[in-house]
Amino acid sequence: MSFKNKTAVITGASRGIGLAVAKKLASQGANIAIIYVGKEEEGENAKKEVEALGVKVGLYYCDVSDFEKSKETVDQILNEFGTIDILVNNAGIVRDKLVLRMEEADFDSVIAVNLKGTFNMIKHTYKTFTKQRAGRIVNVASVVGINGNAGQTNYSASKAGVIGVTKSVAKELAGRGITVNAVAPGYIITDMTNALSDKVKEEIENAIPMKKRGLPEDVANAIAFLCSDEASYITGEVIRVDGGMAM
Ligand code: NAP
Numbered sequence: 001m002s003f004k005n006k007t008a009v010i011t012g013a014s015r016g017i018g019l020a021v022a023k024k025l026a027s028q029g030a031n032i033a034i035i036y037v038g039k040e041e042e043g044e045n046a047k048k049e050v051e052a053l054g055v056k057v058g059l060y061y062c063d064v065s066d067f068e069k070s071k072e073t074v075d076q077i078l079n080e081f082g083t084i085d086i087l088v089n090n091a092g093i094v095r096d097k098l099v100l101r102m103e104e105a106d107f108d109s110v111i112a113v114n115l116k117g118t119f120n121m122i123k124h125t126y127k128t129f130t131k132q133r134a135g136r137i138v139n140v141a142s143v144v145g146i147n148g149n150a151g152q153t154n155y156s157a158s159k160a161g162v163i164g165v166t167k168s169v170a171k172e173l174a175g176r177g178i179t180v181n182a183v184a185p186g187y188i189i190t191d192m193t194n195a196l197s198d199k200v201k202e203e204i205e206n207a208i209p210m211k212k213r214g215l216p217e218d219v220a221n222a223i224a225f226l227c228s229d230e231a232s233y234i235t236g237e238v239i240r241v242d243g244g245m246a247m
Contacts, residue, residue: 004028004029005031006030008227009121010033011091012092015038016192019050022046023220024221024224025224026050029055031057034059035060035062035073035091036061064113071124074121074124074128075124083128085132087125088137089122089140090140091117095109095110096152099153102153107153110158114161114162115161118139119165133177137179139181141163143240170235183226184242185242186246189213189215209245
């Protein structure tokens with residue numbers, strides 16, 4: 001697997017799964033554009049970690065739910081890197097609540113970042129990919145986008161939407177040699193899941209056939225495979241990375 005001379009754009013790559021993807025692709029030679037929206041220091045630290053792997057790295061502050069800002073950011077990346085070969089739509093948030101307590105803003109913000117953010121990034125890189133007649137798009141969905149989950153109506157709707165986007169865009173771009181796939185992580189150890197109570201963590205672990213949580217690197221390995229030449233005949237697929245959780 002080699003990504004030498006390729007440019008990969010990864011949203012939400014300042015930490016968690018996104019940072020693991022950035023490091024995995026960089027370790028195989030890809031130049032990396034990190035998109036983040038949180039603390040500058042965290043973004044700078046992620047940039048340093050990836051740069052240490054000997055590739056070119058750019059850091060871009062961009063809320064992917066903002067259509068215009070996403071366009072500006074993609075244009076800036078194209079100016080600085082010359083091309084975009086791989087897009088990994090990983091940025092995501094949760095606002096977990098039962099519908100009874102879920103406010104309109106909880107629903108709208110999760111859809112805006114997870115689903116519309118994925119659309120925005122695909123929309124603004126679409127022409128670049130079609131002109132190149134080559135490329136890889138990988139969207140990060142979730143097992144709850146497949147099975148649903150109490151307390152996550154907003155999040156599971158956004159992730160089911162991401163799977164729909166993946167399959168539709170895969171059909172649009174298949175004739176041009178561009179593959180579009182998704183990964184559906186289960187329970188992965190990151191800040192997102194560390195926020196859960198110990199009781200909930202234990203309950204989830206017990207429900208996983210492999211009886212353990214996954215690592216960001218487990219998801220990064222599946223994403224790297226989908227971005228590789230070895231996966232050139234796979235499109236519109238959703239690969240679960242969940243220790244059997246959604247089997
Ligand atoms: P995380 O540790 O909370 O990291 C989320 C990342 O998304 C951060 O880099 C964050 O940037 C970025 N982000 C959030 N809102 C953004 C926005 N509006 N624009 C740009 N970037 C934004 O989460 P994670 O666990 O690594 O999750 C990564 C992806 O995997 C998400 O899509 C999540 O839904 C999915 N997933 C995770 C699990 C799991 O068990 N962890 C399971 C299934 C699916 P800042 O750091 O700059 O805030």
